[in-house]
Amino acid sequence: MEFTVDKERFRRSIQQVSTAIPTRSTLPILNNILIEVKDSKMFLYASNMDFSIRGLVDVESVENVAFTVPGRSVLRILSTLEVPVIKIVYADRVTTVKWDKSEYTFPSLDPLEFPKMKEFHEEKSVTVDTSALLTGYDLVSFCAAKDDPRPFLNGVLLEIDDGELRFVASDAHKLALFVKKIEPADTKIEAILSTEVFDFLRNAEEPQVSLAQDKGIFSFSFTTSKLVTRLIEGPYAPYKEVIPKEEGSCFRISLRDIDGALRRIQEVVSQNNFVIEWTLSEGGSMINGISESGKATEYLTGEYKGDDLRIGFNVKFLHEIVRRIKSEEVLFYFYGPKLACMIKPAQETDYETLYLLMPVSLE
């Protein structure tokens, strides 16, 4: 059985589905992509058991067939290839990829061994801008934990209701919230998603994506591709309860100044101790850092309104937040030396972001 396929479409589809191929797997089948040709349509599947991706490419074929190919190898081969069309031949459990006089053959594993993609009724779905999802994710995901024993902290919370798209991520020391107004929809979404699934959106070309959720399963769907993932078990931490309702003592500073100060001070404190001591009063504000490699004092130019305060922070965490602020000025709201500091951009955009950072106890 043989058929031809547009090389560039095939490559792009493999690239999109291959984000589901695990880096290391004890199951050899998972290093492969399952290809199903059915009624002149080629479906490509990749899975790491937590999530699966399906891609679709039109082909010229008269027969229906299913086989597997080693995903990453084929992608690398196609990436350096400059031909418009390739021919794929499948016979006796061997797949051959051909163009001009060149050909590559791969033994196919049993397609029946490939894990089935979970399907569910998606009548209730909601459509949002792909770019809005990616912006929200990029502004919060760095706050998610990496290997916290509480699984929900290792993911990001995606909520859609009341005409709002919300992203929340936290590692229990810092928390990020992103809110954007969207067209109100009947369907509500509340899903804790692994940070790995969002790479799928980056490879997409369509401006809008459809989201659907059913019990423990969630999907992102485009016209020609789809990702289905297991949800991380919740409930998520009660983030609304920990966001201060009042504004507290406020420190306003230019983003450039605070970013520069934090970058410089890390040269001293980052050797083996990330703690800085921030002293604030209406007369002036300064940050001190001390470690084996030296001592640093930065006087800050910003304006402070509130009670005198001495507070400690992990400078790495603080700088991670400041680096994500998209505004000329930053607002820091303080509530006490042992309470979370709220950090916001001073200038408005078409979405809201808010960060919380817990201090380091200096006592």
Next chain:
Amino acid sequence: MNKKIMLVDMDAFFVSCEVAARPKLRGKPVGVCTGPQRGGVVASVSYEARKYGVKAGMPTFKVRDLCPGITLIPADAIKYAYISDSIMEYLKNKFEKVEIFSVDEAFIDVTNVKDPIEVGMEVKDHIKKTFHTPLTIGIGPSRVIAKMACEVSKPDGLLEIKESELLDKLGHLEVYEIPGIGERSGEALRSMGIRTVQDLWEVDEGLLTRKFGIRGKWFKDLAMGKDTGFFTLLENGAPLKSIGHSETFPRDIIDEEEIKNYTLYLCEKVGRRLRKHKVMGYGISVYIRYYDFTGNGISRKFAKPLFTTSEIYNSALFLLNQIREIKPVRLIGVSVFALAPVKIQLSIFNDDCKEVRLERTLDKINDTYGDFTVRRARLAGMQSIHHAIPPRGIPR
């Protein structure tokens, strides 16, 4: 005035303590073993047993094969710590500057002592008469040379090596016999044709630096008797650089759960010492050695410091799983480094601080009523923790 360091090093200390209590064993092959007598390892062996090829760290079954007449005695950590404390107390009363380096070694600054050999004789006589434990004393211009003087004059020796005599007395030694240059570095030096201490003296420093980086200069300094800081005990005054604990298991283990248990046990020990010294670590290293004496290690630094036993355990296990091969394990070591004074990162959801408070409370109970009086459920059935010998470092 040139510095003079004296090292007081007890000979086969654990065995000597046992022989002092059982004089009939004097002059016979004796070993002190950890863990059960069958399946454990020997922690210390008498010089009579060493003649048969028995070495510390050998499994007891192998020891019995080599030396069938050996008397094996289970380790009694409390006894050794008591005798060590008494000896160290005597040294501290006699000298101004004493650094207790381990349970059976102490460095003494004797720069201002008129006749260190005579004083060394006094120390030897007093300890032998009071505690009936033999010892060796090495004197040199640095800690490393004092240690080498001890090594070449053991057992029951006393030797001073002056700066001018270094080449005559130590020049013939192989490079890996210099404390601080292990077998691997020794092998690398040998591959460059540098076999002895004298070769290391004569080799161009630039050549060493090109091959080993900053360690190259350090190797040369060690050989030439310069005080490099190696063997400097940092717990007395200067800041600690790392806190670690390793243990050879009573028998080789392969069971996943048992490996986890031992790892937790080691992490608990490291955690308690971290909390005792009021420091936390931004890095952790793990070392594993297998039954065939092969091994490997891994280190990692984190943005969030390690302080509680659970944090150390989770990180250690994560690293261990990255390097562990599926074969019987003989030893695991866990060490926390990049230490800094305790400053607790507070938690938004208020769970982490609860754990810190819980661990501090457990430490208080165990400090009062003895190690592992209250222990994690995973350690509930572990017997071998009672056989633990004081780690290298301050006895308790």
